[in-house]
Amino acid sequence: MKNKGIPDEVKENVEKIIEQFNRKTFSRDDCFYQARFKGKYLYLDRCDYGNVGRICRLTYTGNMVDWKFAIFKWSTQAYDPREWMFPGRSSVDGTIEGALKAGLEAYPV
Numbered sequence: 001m002k003n004k005g006i007p008d009e010v011k012e013n014v015e016k017i018i019e020q021f022n023r024k025t026f027s028r029d030d031c032f033y034q035a036r037f038k039g040k041y042l043y044l045d046r047c048d049y050g051n052v053g054r055i056c057r058l059t060y061t062g063n064m065v066d067w068k069f070a071i072f073k074w075s076t077q078a079y080d081p082r083e084w085m086f087p088g089r090s091s092v093d094g095t096i097e098g099a100l101k102a103g104l105e106a107y108p109v
Helices: 008-025 098-108
Strands: 033-038 041-050 051-059 070-075 076-079
Touching: 008 033, 008 098, 041 098, 051 076, 051 098, 070 098
Parallel strands: none
Antiparallel strands: 033 041, 041 051, 051 070, 070 076
């Protein structure tokens, strides 16, 4: 059966992971990651001092530790799964936290 979307229980786990990462990483209330879900995709955006920017897109594979990563490239205004020449690429490990760390290195606050 083809994966049509991210199950609600996975979405809840993702939100918890992001919330824990935000608490641990950011000292200000106006800097944080937030999730957007669409079909099999999880979009990670970050609010920096009131401005929300796209960071990366993860594709759900059915496994919480094997998400497919695509960085958002501002130069092309698109997510690029083939782009691996960016700061933070070594943090990409298939996990949500790895993607959050990579995004923070690629697009520092």
